[in-house]
Amino acid sequence: MSSTRTLVSPAALARPRGKAAYWTVFTSVVLLFALAFLFPVYWMVTGAMKSPDEVAQTPPTLVPKEWHLSGYTDAWELMQLPTHLWNTVVQAAGAWLFQLVLCTAAAYALSKLRPVFGKVILGGILATLMVPAQALVVPKYLTVADLGLLNDPLAIWLPAVANAFNLYLLKRFFDQIPRDVLEAAEIDGAGKLRILWSIVLPMSRPVLGVVSIFALVAVWQDFLWPLMVFSDTGKQPISVALVQLSQNIQLTVLIAAMVIASIPMVAMFLIFQRHIIAGISAGSTRG
Amino acid sequence: MTRTAQRRTVEKAAVRPVQAPPPAGERGRRRLADQTRAYAFLLGGLVCFALFSWYPAIRAVVIAFQKYTPGAPAEWVGTDNFTRVFDDPEFTAAWRNTFTFTLLALLIGFAIPFVLALVLNEIRHARAFFRVVVYLPVMIPPVVSALLWKWFYDPGTGLANEVLRLVDLPTSNWSNGADTALVSLVIVATWANMGGTVLIYLAALQSVPGELYEAAELDGANLLQRIRHVTIPQTRFVILMLMLLQIIATMQVFTEPFVITGGGPENATVTVLYLIYKYAFLYNDFGGACALSVMLLVFLGIFSALYLRLTRSEGEDT
Numbered sequence: 001m002s003s004t005r006t007l008v009s010p011a012a013l014a015r016p017r018g019k020a021a022y023w024t025v026f027t028s029v030v031l032l033f034a035l036a037f038l039f040p041v042y043w044m045v046t047g048a049m050k051s052p053d054e055v056a057q058t059p060p061t062l063v064p065k066e067w068h069l070s071g072y073t074d075a076w077e078l079m080q081l082p083t084h085l086w087n088t089v090v091q092a093a094g095a096w097l098f099q100l101v102l103c104t105a106a107a108y109a110l111s112k113l114r115p116v117f118g119k120v121i122l123g124g125i126l127a128t129l130m131v132p133a134q135a136l137v138v139p140k141y142l143t144v145a146d147l148g149l150l151n152d153p154l155a156i157w158l159p160a161v162a163n164a165f166n167l168y169l170l171k172r173f174f175d176q177i178p179r180d181v182l183e184a185a186e187i188d189g190a191g192k193l194r195i196l197w198s199i200v201l202p203m204s205r206p207v208l209g210v211v212s213i214f215a216l217v218a219v220w221q222d223f224l225w226p227l228m229v230f231s232d233t234g235k236q237p238i239s240v241a242l243v244q245l246s247q248n249i250q251l252t253v254l255i256a257a258m259v260i261a262s263i264p265m266v267a268m269f270l271i272f273q274r275h276i277i278a279g280i281s282a283g284s285t286r287g
Numbered sequence: 288m289t290r291t292a293q294r295r296t297v298e299k300a301a302v303r304p305v306q307a308p309p310p311a312g313e314r315g316r317r318r319l320a321d322q323t324r325a326y327a328f329l330l331g332g333l334v335c336f337a338l339f340s341w342y343p344a345i346r347a348v349v350i351a352f353q354k355y356t357p358g359a360p361a362e363w364v365g366t367d368n369f370t371r372v373f374d375d376p377e378f379t380a381a382w383r384n385t386f387t388f389t390l391l392a393l394l395i396g397f398a399i400p401f402v403l404a405l406v407l408n409e410i411r412h413a414r415a416f417f418r419v420v421v422y423l424p425v426m427i428p429p430v431v432s433a434l435l436w437k438w439f440y441d442p443g444t445g446l447a448n449e450v451l452r453l454v455d456l457p458t459s460n461w462s463n464g465a466d467t468a469l470v471s472l473v474i475v476a477t478w479a480n481m482g483g484t485v486l487i488y489l490a491a492l493q494s495v496p497g498e499l500y501e502a503a504e505l506d507g508a509n510l511l512q513r514i515r516h517v518t519i520p521q522t523r524f525v526i527l528m529l530m531l532l533q534i535i536a537t538m539q540v541f542t543e544p545f546v547i548t549g550g551g552p553e554n555a556t557v558t559v560l561y562l563i564y565k566y567a568f569l570y571n572d573f574g575g576a577c578a579l580s581v582m583l584l585v586f587l588g589i590f591s592a593l594y595l596r597l598t599r600s601e602g603e604d605t
Contacts, residue, residue: 005497007513008409009504026410033420036478041423043446044435056444059452106332113325121333128340130591134539134560135583138567138576139343139350145357147338161335192324221428223542224560228568239430243546246434255438258431269426270419277418280483281490 048072048256055251071256079245079257081238085264088237091153091226092219095160099215100208102161107170108196112182122171128164134224141228155229156219163218166211173207174200210279213272220265347584350577357573368578372566378579380554381562385538387469388476388558392537396477397484397530404488405514418489422482429479433546436475437462440547462547465555472543472556480536484529491525492518524597531594538587559583 012018047055048071050064075081110118140159149155177200185195201208223239230236236244238261246254269276351368353361372378407417424432439446440461448458462471499517508516519526541560544550550557550565557565559579566576 004493005500006408006492006495007405007500007510007518009500022409022411025406026412029406029410029417030413033417037420037423040435040439040478041427047438058444058449060444060446060449102331102335105328109325109328113321113328115325115329116322118325121329124341125336126595128336128344130588130595131340131344131584132535132539132587132591134541135563135580135587136340136343136347138563138573138580139346140339141567142346142350142355142357142573143338143343158335159339161332162338162340164336164340167332192328196328217426223428223430223545224564228564239428242430242434246546251438254434258434262427262431265426265428266423269422273415273419273422277422277486280422280486 044255045259048075048252048259050252052250052252055255068252071252072260074250074253075257075260078253079241079249081257081260083234084236084238084241085260087153087235088220088239091156091237092216094153094157095219096212096215098157098161099163099166100212103163103167103170103211104201104208105196107167107174108200111171111174112177112179112200113192125164125167128162129168137224137228144229150229151232151235153235156226159225160215160219163215166214169207169211170204173204177203209275213268213276213279216268217265344584347577347580350574351581353574355573355577356571364574368574372575372578377554377557377562377565381557381559384469384555384557385540385559388473388540389534389537391470391473392476392533393530395473396481396537397533399477400481400484401488401526403481404485404492405518407485408489408492418486421485424479425482427479429542430546432479433475433543436471436478437547440471462556463552465552468548468552468555472540472547475543475547476537476540484533487529488522488525491522495521528594528597531590531597535587535590535594538583538590 008018013022046064049067049069050061050071051066051068054061054065109115110122115121144150144155144159149158181199182195185199190198219237221239222237223243226237226240227243230240233241233244242254242257242261245257249257350361352363352365354364354367355361403421407414407421410417427435440463442448442458442460442463445461447461451458459467462468495518499521500513503513503517539560540558541564544556544558544561545564548556550561560583563576563579563583566572566579
């Protein structure tokens with residue numbers, strides 16, 4: 001336990017009245033969190049296991065009377081979840097790879113290779129931070145259409161590279177790597193690419209992790225952009241497919257599909273929670 | 288390269304011999320080769336920024352003054368797009384709804400995470416648990432949280448009215464009532480997004496020096512006075528930054544109204560971005576959509592500029 005002093009003094013907490021107050025607050029917060037954040041998730045997971053009649057029943061049952069797995073199996077088959085999940089995986093993985101390769105290379109060039117007009121280019125990239133991404137979806141859509149990329153995963157992959165936030169994060173990290181280290185490697189005869197691969201990247205593991213998570217989550221959670229560029233049902237990621245199919249499908253099946261759609265990111269979060277939470281807390285300024 | 292190899296290169300750097308400068312002609316050639324290599328690394332990223340960031344920004348402004356149909360030659364129409372959009376009754380509704388949504392999101396969606404972070408910072412047990420749980424909804428895809436709450440808001444069998452019945456309160460139409468729809472959407476957005484705000488604010492609270500609280504206590508300041516005179520001034524910068532970020536994000540709200548209410552009832556939840564989407568994909572009016580985009584762009588640009596200025600000046604301080 002860290003001993004840093006906070007709003008309430010440790011002395012006040014040590015008194016019997018302080019202790020009682022502390023445990024009252026603690027219990028209420030636990031209850032509040034359970035009700036506000038965990039209960040909706042519980043309701044969703046169990047709702048999908050109720051029979052269609054039971055889901056529509058008032059007052060609702062807290063625990064399913066009978067546990068049905070058919071909601072989940074129906075969702076898997078009727079809503080073609082394997083196709084949509086696979087589409088999402090392809091879109092997210094490609095966006096991640098493109099971002100990692102092209103943003104890293106560009107950030108390395110801007111940070112260490114001193115290109116002429118480097119300052120101007122960096123300024124142009126940072127200026128896009130001022131332009132809210134969503135306000136430009138229509139002209140961006142028209143450009144993607146002109147390039148013939150509609151219904152193509154490239155429509156997700158290439159625009160993902162134009163991510164000023166991640167590029168700047170990488171550049172700032174590379175800036176901290178001392179030039180001496182790189183120059184020494186150069187005298188040893190290492191080329192620029194080899195320096196990037198063997199020195200810069202291994203030293204940048206933490207920032208690469210953060211950028212990777214941001215890149216994956218952004219694609220998995222996005223809705224408006226894939227809604228625009230994938231009119232072909234067979235190419236749609238799960239977020240778009242869920243909304244398109246939600247109109248005419250049984251409630252229990254839809255809920256089951258919602259649970260399935262949430263599992264990958266929630267699982268990733270639970271596995272990497274320490275890194276993700278540390279990353280956000282470490283002054284990440286992303287909204 | 289292994290770590291030992293890395294160390295070796297560092298040692299070598301220390302005893303690097305001073306090289307004689309190469310003759311002028313060779314230096315020029317070397318510089319050209321260096322620049323070519325630098326731009327080879329930059330190229331992929333630059334092309335993507337040019338195509339999907341810089342060009343669309345310029346194009347939005349150009350198309351805002353054109354009659355534009357994909358595949359057909361564009362015609363200049365002056366400010367026709369703007370006047371047509373202004374005359375649309377949905378235009379006023381969309382801006383009013385967006386402003387109301389942003390304001391409500393500041394009142395509800397900012398006050399709650401703020402108080403929650405203050406309380407969480409005092410809790411000395413199960414810290415990791417609270418942080419994971421509060422961030423869990425952020426990891427659920429926005430489309431899923433929107434559909435989930437649409438189900439909760441169902442007037443007949445939804446959980447929201449069930450809870451009200453349980454405590455003997457009158458039931459509500461939630462997202463289906465013209466008066467309550469917008470607030471219902473703010474609740475969804477708050478539930479889904481507050482995890483990030485809580486975590487960032489918690490981190491800021493941890494940087495407040497403990498001596499300040501001690502000194503304030505010695506001066507006889509009670510709990511609320513300590514919050515007012517120590518906590519808030521000490522975290523002023525983060526509060527302001529989070530507020531601006533939230534304004535920028537909520538002004539671009541789309542998923543919740545699109546999925547939960549479809550903009551209704553009676554246009555009560557049409558937002559500016561939703562209207563942009565409608566112009567482009569329902570009315571096939573790309574000129575109108577771009578005119579609206581430019582308006583949103585200019586408006587949000589002011590907030591973004593404020594945000595960048597704030598983070599920049601803070602960066603110089605530290």
